[in-house]
Each structure stands twice: as structure tokens, then as C-alpha cells.
Amino acid sequence: MTEHTDVVELLKAQHTRIRTLLDEVTATKGDERRQRFQELVRLLAVHETAEEEVVHPFARRNIDGGELVVKDRVEEEEHAKRALSDLDGTDPESPEFLDLFAALRQDVLAHADAEERHEFAYLQQIADRGKLANLARAVRAAEAIAPTRPHPGTDTALKNVAVTPVATVIDRTRDAVRKAMR
Template sequence: MSKPEAMSDNDVVALLLHQHEEIRRLFVEVRDAGPADRAEAFDRLRRLLAVHETAEELIVHPDARKLLADGDLVVDATLAEELAAKQVLVELENLGTEAAGFLPRLEELRIAVEDHAKHEEQEEFPCLRSAHSDSRLKAMAKAVKAAEALAPTHPHPGVESATANLLVGPYATMLDRAYDVISQAIGHTVSDD
């Protein structure tokens, strides 16, 4: 298999690998940011994690569940990891980037997310690549991009299945995006009040 940077983001595996790298980069950016810039960097990380996981839950995991010999076991473990990560993201949002416990908890999340990404990269992605034609991988990339464009921008623990995302996702997305616009307009998060 060629290196991810040599592949186009029009391929679902390359797209997701690229996003995993961006997530890793954003963890470092949040950790290294000064207090004045940390909240904005965390917002970008939180948003990418939320939309990325939603798209995987809608497009990738149902496919992997069917393709892998132990698909139910692998995907159920993946969804459990995603639930745990969403719970920590909510905790970090509520804690705030200036809290004393924020950076240690962020580091715990980083380790868990990197472990999760490694599982996907080793278990699901090779299976997708070998099972599908280039045109199918490109179609899946388009589907992931579409799902991300409509995905909630904040974590919603308990919404890890494709069915739950389809039922709850549109409402959560509408509320999340309204919350984001309002927070940006007033220059802080609503929970700061």
C-alpha cells in the first residue's frame, strides 16, 4: 500500500488517515497553546473529533461490521472507545481550557484517541481497501464528507450507531451549530455565564 500522503483524499481510507494525522496535530496544538489561544484550538479539535467520529459511525463501521470476519466484535469495541472519548470530550468542554485539570485530562484523551485510531488503521482500513474498488472507495469518501458536513459539532455520548446518528444527528447538529454561532458572536461559550 502506498503512503497516505501519496493518495488523494478522494479515497475514504486516505481521507480518514489524513484526518487522523490532523487530529494528532491538533492535540499537540491544544497542549502547546498559551491560555489565550487554547480554547480556540480545543474548539477545532473538538469539532473535528465530533464530525469525524459521526461520519465513521455512519459510513465506515457498518461496512467494516459486514466485511470483517469478527466484524461485530471489532466494531462494538470501536464504538465503546468512541463512547468513552465522547464522554471525556464533554467533560473537557464542561471543565474549560483554563482549568487546572484540563491538560492532564486532555493527555489521557489523546492517548485513548491515538490508540483508537491505531485500531481503525490496523483492523478496519486495510479491510476496506482490499474489499472495495477504487470507485467504491471514492464514493465512500464523498459519503464521509457529506456526513461530516451535516454532523453535530459537539460530542453526543450514546449516539454511536448509524441508526442513532440518523435519528438524533439532525437535531443535535442544528442545536450544535446554533450554539457555535451564538458562542462565536458573543465571544465566549454560553456556559461561561
């Protein structure tokens, strides 16, 4: 993926990759489907964790009505996490997998579209290039140490990271994000 210096460009590029992976999971079979699905799960986990740690807090503080904008995005993320959880342990070759995957796909696409229309559009209106660049650095720092799977019921990065075995990741995430935001 190309290095993006603007947080909106970075996250939209990830959305493009997520959309491509959604198509590839549907179009492939066997080991290739498993690999694409694992890649999708990992990307969704790091993407959402970084948004929860960096983008949503900034939006809450700086967007007029930001609390409501973020609340709606978090609810959408929760739907996708539940759909992904329903897929956990399902054989990618089973007919049930594709049915459950269709629900995940719908949730993820709706969330990405809403995020781009609402939260990202507002970010571009209120933040200058320097702030957008700082947020991109913070997102990359958070992604570098994010969990590898999203966890339903973890509507904040702290909760998401806390369910992983290594509790020190929480402190490292915060330190990396704060350093990147300077």
C-alpha cells in the same frame, strides 16, 4: 485539507490533523488553546459521525468478523466521548483541563491507531478503488451535516444526530449519504 478520493486516505488525513490538534492544544495557552480545542472537538464530532453513518455499517457487512471489529472501535469511541464530556465546561487554562485532556488524548490516539490497523486495513483489502471513492464521498456528505459535538452514549449516527435540536438533519444525512454512494 487536501481532497482525498479514497475513504482510507481521507480518514487517515483527518487522523493526522487530529494528532496535530492534540499537540497544539497541549502546547498552547489562552485563546489559542481554546480555538485549537474547539477545532479538535468539531473535527472529532464530524469524523466519528461519518464513521458511524458510513464506515462502520460497510465494515459490519463486508469484513469477515466485521461486527467484532466495529464493536471494538465503537467502544474506543465511547471512551473518547466520555473523556471529552469530562472536559465540557472546564476552563482550558486550569490545571484540571490538562489532566483531563491527557486522558482524552490517550483515548483518541489509541482509537485512531487501532482503527488504522484493523478497520482501515481491512477496508483496503476488500474494497476496490471505486468503492473506496464512493465511501469517501459518503463520508464527506455525512460530515457536511454532522453535529458539532460528539455525544457520549450515542454509539450510532442516528442517536448522535437525534440529540441535536434539528431532527430533520437525520433525513438529510441519510439522503446525502445515499446519493454519494450511487
